[in-house]
Amino acid sequence: MACLNGCHSRGVSRATCRAPFLATIAIVAASLSAAAPPPYRDDSPQLHHLTVRASAVDPRAQPHPEIEFTFEKDGKPQDVEHAVVDTRVPPRGELVVWLMGYNAGLFERLAAYGMHAVQPHYANRWFGIVKPTDRLARGLIRLEAATGDDVSPQVGIPKPDGMMERVRMQLRWLVKEHPQGCWEQFLSADQSEVLWEKVIVAGASHGSSTAARFAKEVKVARVVMLCGPRDQDQNWQALPSATPVERFFGFSHLLDAGWTRDHYCRSWALLGLGDFGDIVNVDDAAPPYGNSRQLVSGADVGGDVNRAHSAVQPGGASPQAADGSFRYEPVWRYLFTHPVTEFGKPATPAADCRMDHPD
Numbered sequence: 001m002a003c004l005n006g007c008h009s010r011g012v013s014r015a016t017c018r019a020p021f022l023a024t025i026a027i028v029a030a031s032l033s034a035a036a037p038p039p040y041r042d043d044s045p046q047l048h049h050l051t052v053r054a055s056a057v058d059p060r061a062q063p064h065p066e067i068e069f070t071f072e073k074d075g076k077p078q079d080v081e082h083a084v085v086d087t088r089v090p091p092r093g094e095l096v097v098w099l100m101g102y103n104a105g106l107f108e109r110l111a112a113y114g115m116h117a118v119q120p121h122y123a124n125r126w127f128g129i130v131k132p133t134d135r136l137a138r139g140l141i142r143l144e145a146a147t148g149d150d151v152s153p154q155v156g157i158p159k160p161d162g163m164m165e166r167v168r169m170q171l172r173w174l175v176k177e178h179p180q181g182c183w184e185q186f187l188s189a190d191q192s193e194v195l196w197e198k199v200i201v202a203g204a205s206h207g208s209s210t211a212a213r214f215a216k217e218v219k220v221a222r223v224v225m226l227c228g229p230r231d232q233d234q235n236w237q238a239l240p241s242a243t244p245v246e247r248f249f250g251f252s253h254l255l256d257a258g259w260t261r262d263h264y265c266r267s268w269a270l271l272g273l274g275d276f277g278d279i280v281n282v283d284d285a286a287p288p289y290g291n292s293r294q295l296v297s298g299a300d301v302g303g304d305v306n307r308a309h310s311a312v313q314p315g316g317a318s319p320q321a322a323d324g325s326f327r328y329e330p331v332w333r334y335l336f337t338h339p340v341t342e343f344g345k346p347a348t349p350a351a352d353c354r355m356d357h358p359d
Contacts, residue, residue, distance in 0.1 A: 036093070037091040037092065037093025037182070037185060038091070038093075038182045038185055039091070039182075040087040040091065040180060040181070040182060041179075041180055041182075042087040042180035042181075043180075045087040045088040046086070046087060046088060047084070047085075047086045047088070047108065047111055048083075048084065048085050048086070048087065048178065048180075048181060049082065049083070049084050049107075050082070050083045050084075050174065050177070050178055051080050051081065051082055051083075052080070052081055052083075052170070052173055052177075053071070053077055053079050053080055053081070053121075054071075054079040054080075054081055054120070054121040054122075054166055054169075054170070055071050055079050057081075057169045057170060057172070057173040058160055058165075058166070058169040060158070060160035061079070061160050061161060061166070061169075062158060062160070062161055063079075064123050064125075064161070067123070067125040067126055067129055068125065069123050069124075069125050078121075079121045080102075080121065081118065081119060081120055081121050081166070081170050082102045082107065082118065082119040083116070083117065083118045083119075083170065083174055083178075083181075083183075084107040084108070084110065084111050084116075084117045084118075085111055085115075085116045085117070085178075085181045085183075086111035086112060086114075087180060087181065089111065089112060089113075089114045090114050091114050091116075091182070092113065092114040092115050092337075093185060093198060094114075094115050094116070094198055094199070094200055094221055094222075095115070095116045095117070095118065095186045095198055095199045095200070096110050096115050096116070096117040096118070096199075096200045096201075096202055096224075096336070097117075097118055097119075097120065097163070097167055097199055097200070097201050097202070098117060098118070098119045098202055098203060098207070099120075099124070099163065099201065099202065099203035099207035099208075099210050099211050100119075100203045100204045100205070100206075100207035101119075102119045103313055103314060103315065105313075105314030105315055106313055106314045106332070107119075109314065109329075109332055109333075110336065113333065113336055113337055115200070115336070116181065116183065116186070118167060118170055118171070118174075120163055120166040120167050120170055121166060122145065122146075122161060122162055122163040122166045123145055123157050123161040123162070124145050124163070124206075124207075124210065126141050126144075126145055126154075126155045126157065127141045127142050127145065127206065127209075127210075128206065130154050130155060132154075132233070132234065133154065135233065135234050135235040136234065136235060136236050136239075137152070137154060137234075138231055138233075138234050138236075139213050139216075139231065139234050139236025139239075140152035140154075140236075141154060141155055142209060142210045142213040142214070142231075142236075143213055143214065143217055144157045144162070145157055145162060145163065145210065146162060146163045146164060146210055146213065146214040146217075147159075147162050147163070147164050147214070147217065147218075148160065148161065148162025148163075148164060148165055149162075163210075163214070164194065164218075167194055168187070168191070168193070168194050171183050171184075171186055171187050171191075171194065172187070172191050175187065175191070185198070186198055186199065196218050196219060196220050196221075197219055197220065197221055198221055199220050199221055200220065200221050200222040200223070200224060200336065201214055201215055201220050201222075201223055201224075202223070202224035202225070202226070202336075203224075203225070203226070203228070204226040204227050204228065204310075204312070204313050205226075205227050205228050205230065205258075205309065206228070206230060207228070208224075208225035208226055208227065208228030208229050208230075208250075209225075209228050209229035209230045209231050209267075211223055211224070211225060211229075212225055212228070212229045212237070212248065212267070212271065213229075213236055215241065215242070215243040215247075215248070216236065216239050216240075216241045216242060216243070217242055218242055218243070219242040219243050220243050220247070221247065221340075222247045222248075222249065222336070222340060223243060223247060223248045223249065224249050224251075224335045224336060225248065225249065225250040225251070226250075226251055226252075226312045226313050226335075227251075227252055227253070227256055227258060227264070227309050227310075227312050227313075228250070228252075228258065228264060228267070229250075229263075229264070229267040229271075230258055230263050230264075230267070231263075231267065232261070232262070232263040232266055232267075232357035233357050235270070237266075237267045237270035237271050238270040238271075241271075244340070245271060245272045245273065245275065245276065246275075246276045246293065246340055246341075246343050247340045248271055248273055248293055249293050249295075249334075249335045249338075250264065250267075250268050250273060250293060250294055250295065251282075251295045251296070251297075251312050251328075251331060251335060252264045252295075252296050252297075252312060253296070253297055253298070253299070253301065253308040253309070253311045253312055254281075254296055254297065254298040254308075255298070255301060255303070255304075255305055255308035256305070256308045256309045256311075256312075257305050257309065258309070259296070261354075262353050262354040262355075262357075263357070265279075265350055265353040266353055266354065266355050266357065268293075268294050269349055269350070269353060269355065270355075273293040273294050274294070274346065274347040274348075274349055274350075275346045275347075276291070276292070276293045276343035276344055276346070277289075277290050277291055277292030277293055277294065277343055277344025277345065277347060278290065278292060278294070278344065278345075278347035278348075279292070279294040279295075279296060279347070279350065280292040280294065280295055280296070281295075281296055281297065281298065282295050282296070282297050282328070282330075282331050283297050283298055283299055283327075286330070287330050287331075287333075287334050287338075288334060288338055288342065289331075289334060290344045291338070291342045291343045291344040292343075292344045293343065293344075294347075295331060295334075295335070297311075297312070297319075297327075297328070297331075299311070299319035299327050299328075300319055301317065301319060311328075312328065314326060314328075314332070
């Protein structure tokens with residue numbers, strides 16, 4: 001049985017769906033009911049992990065060997081896409097699109113928060129190879145990799161190989177192959193568009209940079225930037241944003257080279273995150289961390305800069321407490337679930353953050 005979605009499918013009028021907060025209790029109740037995500041219809045509720053090859057769900061998809069972006073290597077598929085949902089957990093009606101390599105630990109946590117999550121395989125190595133011609137050029141390369149739109153004169157990325165179309169085609173496949181997951185709630189009725197305002201775009205390192213650049217162009221529910229954004233020689237971070245700035249959340253380790261070289265603090269400042277709270281060290285604070293959008297940590301990583309870069313996402317590099325639990329468990333939950341309407345007071349810009357990086 002198909003999952004219900006939206007006001008019209010539930011028989012609720014558009015006016016009722018958009019009832020103001022101070023309307024009658026009956027109208028408010030109807031509005032809340034209409035806004036609720038569809039319940040799962042799973043005869044065997046469980047954590048579902050689904051995989052499919054991008055080339056299998058879309059015959060238009062192409063490899064790009066010129067950037068070592070292939071569908072197979074040494075006889076092994078390279079274009080595998082991942083999707084996770086836990087039908088035992090009440091759904092939040094939000095989809096996380098992760099713009100980095102698949103991280104099982106992170107996806108398990110997202111599912112436990114009640115979120116759907118996908119990791120698309122898209123042509124995303126151009127920005128590490130093509131040298132920018134000016135201080136907006138790399139951002140345009142990232143944007144073309146994300147959207148497939150012809151916005152950069154330096155690359156030519158077909159739309160089927162951009163992140164947006166790969167996500168749409170993956171969701172269409174999930175709707176057909178995994179109906180109990182209610183994936184259709186993230187697509188328009190005719191499946192021609194992803195409903196990006198229900199989407200959290202997230203990534204680590206360069207993935208966080210592309211997530212932020214994409215959210216500048218397309219309005220999304222939230223942006224989670226782990227160990228990033230980078231692009232210290234670029235100024236796209238200061239461009240007007242389709243996504244409200246209070247929806248951007250960043251987290252870095254203090255030993256990460258991107259932090260010590262002022263790459264991340266510069267990006268955070270240009271994005272305007274300081275307008276919603278000061279930089280907070282999570283080692284000395286508890287949720288909600290002053291409702292800040294700028295979180296850092298100096299937890300022990302053995303002085304290893306590379307480990308520090310990976311520490312802010314679940315995995316073997318992330319610091320653990322004495323009982324074996326990850327120290328950043330409350331941080332990850334905060335980054336992905338803290339209400340975007342709750343934020344801290346504007347902070348004074350950090351005087352020691354270098355803003356001029358010529359290269």
